[in-house]
Structure formats: C-alpha cells, structure tokens
Amino acid sequence: MISATNYVAFTFFLGTMAMMAASVFFLVESQYTTSKWRLSILLSGLITLIAAVHYYYMRGYNLEINFMIRTGLLSPDEASASPTFFRYVDWLLTVPLMCVEFYLITKKAGSGKGLLWKLIVASLVMLITGYFGETAYRNQSVIWGVASACAYFYIVYLVWFGEVAQLANSSSPAVNQANKSLGWFVLAGWAIYPLGYVVGTPGGLFGIPARDLGIGGLNMDIVYNIGDAINKIGFGLVIYVLSRSDKD
Numbered sequence: 001m002i003s004a005t006n007y008v009a010f011t012f013f014l015g016t017m018a019m020m021a022a023s024v025f026f027l028v029e030s031q032y033t034t035s036k037w038r039l040s041i042l043l044s045g046l047i048t049l050i051a052a053v054h055y056y057y058m059r060g061y062n063l064e065i066n067f068m069i070r071t072g073l074l075s076p077d078e079a080s081a082s083p084t085f086f087r088y089v090d091w092l093l094t095v096p097l098m099c100v101e102f103y104l105i106t107k108k109a110g111s112g113k114g115l116l117w118k119l120i121v122a123s124l125v126m127l128i129t130g131y132f133g134e135t136a137y138r139n140q141s142v143i144w145g146v147a148s149a150c151a152y153f154y155i156v157y158l159v160w161f162g163e164v165a166q167l168a169n170s171s172s173p174a175v176n177q178a179n180k181s182l183g184w185f186v187l188a189g190w191a192i193y194p195l196g197y198v199v200g201t202p203g204g205l206f207g208i209p210a211r212d213l214g215i216g217g218l219n220m221d222i223v224y225n226i227g228d229a230i231n232k233i234g235f236g237l238v239i240y241v242l243s244r245s246d247k248d
C-alpha cells in the first residue's frame, strides 16, 4: 500500500501508469503509420514499455524497502533506499534505443552504422560511469559524475553540431525540425539527471553537498522520475509528430 506521505512511491506509481498509457498509444499508432516511420514509432512504444515494466518493479522495491525500514528489518541508509539497479537496467536499455531514433530519422540522409555506434557507446559510457558513482564508488561520485558528463556532452555535440546535426540539415524540413526538438530534449531534458545525481550522491556538485547548495530537500528518485516522464514520452511524441508531418 502507498502511504499518503510516500511521494516517492506515488511518482513511481504515476510513472508506471504514464509509461503504460504512452506505450499503448505508440504501439497502436504504429499500425496507422506510413511504412517510412513505422519502425521509429514502434521503437517509441518499446522505450516506454520497457520503462513501464521497470517502474512497476521500482514502485514495488520502494514499498518493500519502506516496510522493512518501518518494521526495523533494515536500518535507513541513503544508498539502499533507491532502486538503483532497476533504474540503470532501464536506462541501459532505453537510452541506447533513444540513440537509435537519431540514426533512424537521419538514415535517408545517409547516417551509417559508425554514427549509430558512436551514439550507443557514448550513452553506455555515460550510464556505466554514473552507475559506479551511485553504487560501488559512491565516495568518488564527483569524478565518476564528471566522466559521465563528458560522454553526455559528446552526445549533445553530435546532435547539435556534429554528424547528426549535419545529416538532419540535409534532410527534409520535417526531419530537421524533429532533430532540433530532440536536441532540446537531450540538452535541457537530459540535464535533469545530473541534478538527481547531485542530490543523491555524497559528493554533491564538485564536492559541495546538495544541502549546502540549498537543494537538499529534493529527492533523487523524484527528480529522475520527472526526467524520465518528460524525456521518454516527449521523445516519442516528437517522432509521432514527425511521422504525421513528413509522409512521403
């Protein structure tokens, strides 16, 4: 049962519902999409579906941990309070798939496997270093966070100025517009995650703890949950709009 004051569990519950609804929408709509964009819409639905399943598990994890803490079976400790493992399994599956969306929309303009791999490898480096900073090497969370941010900025660079941007520029106006919108999600929407990391790890921002920055009241999981809802559903909607505006 979700207690009235467990806002973290409530956002996991909301996340499950939102991701499920988005999945039904994208998966059904993929059937009514021209063949050119069907795979991209299908992928949007798979991304939210994978997230829906992980959110269901994370919600359950949160409730069990809280029950164990309440009944004295477990002592409260910051590190085990979050379903970090499920969180990162979700991201390891969905973020590379979001990178595939960039490859698919620029495929007609000539994007190749090389670019696809650059995006996928950068996203994996970003996530694996972040996972280390949140788990085994929490005491070095700053350095792992910086490493993760380097990979993140490389993705931003590729999408805004690098190969992805150049390919989008030589595509149809609809594809170029979609790439710009996705670029904003990557630049602004994905920037929500480092904020969650800063409030959730001991190193804070370059060694300044979150509470000294005045954001100690934020909860890491709630920040991540907001980020996921905006980015996973938002990405899908951008692709959906593209599929309806660029038909031939």
Ligand SMILES: *C/C=C(C)/C=C/C=C(C)/C=C/C1=C(C)CCCC1(C)C
Pocket (backbone or CB within 6 Å): 091, 094, 095, 098, 126, 127, 129, 130, 131, 145, 146, 148, 149, 152, 190, 191, 193, 194, 197, 228, 231, 232
């Ligand atoms: C659907 C899930 C998405 C789009 C997740 C994206 C996650 C990130 C962009 C995470 C980035 C991080 C940094 C840039 C530095 C600190 C560590 C991370 C992993 C939180």
